[in-house]
Amino acid sequence: MACVTGKKAYPTKERALEALVDQRGRFEYRSNSGPINVYHCDDCGEWHFTSKGDMHEYLQSADIQKRIADQREAEYWERKLR
Ligand SMILES: [Zn+2]
Numbered sequence: 001m002a003c004v005t006g007k008k009a010y011p012t013k014e015r016a017l018e019a020l021v022d023q024r025g026r027f028e029y030r031s032n033s034g035p036i037n038v039y040h041c042d043d044c045g046e047w048h049f050t051s052k053g054d055m056h057e058y059l060q061s062a063d064i065q066k067r068i069a070d071q072r073e074a075e076y077w078e079r080k081l082r
Contacts (some may be wrong), residue, residue, distance in 0.1 A: 002044075009046035013038060016047035017058050022077030023049070024059070 003009050010016035018039040024034065035049035036057045058064060 003041060003042050003048070005041065005048060007041075007048040009041065009048060010042050011046055012039070013040070013047055016049065017056065020049055020056075020066055021059065021068060022071075025068045026075055028072070041054070 008019075010019055020035055020038060027034065029035075033051065033052050036059065037053050038047050039048050039050050041048050056079075059068075
C-alpha cells in the first residue's frame with residue numbers, strides 16, 4: 001500500500017526490523033545515523049523506518065551487530081572485486 005509519507009511500508013514490525021538490519025548492513029551508516037528504529041504509521045497502518053529516537057534494542061543485540069558487521073564486510077569485498 002502506498003503511504004502519504006512516501007516511505008516504504010512493511011506489514012509487520014518484525015518485517016520492518018529485518019529490512020532495517022538488512023539496510024544497515026548494505027549502507028555505511030555511522031552508528032548514530034541512518035534509520036535506527038521502526039514505527040507504526042497512523043496513515044497507512046503499516047510500519048516505516050525512522051532515524052529519530054533511540055536505536056531499537058533488537059539492533060543493539062550482539063547477534064544483530066555481528067550480522068550487520070559481517071554483511072558490511074561482504075559488501076566491501078564485493079565492491080572492491082567488481
Ligand atoms: Zn505510512
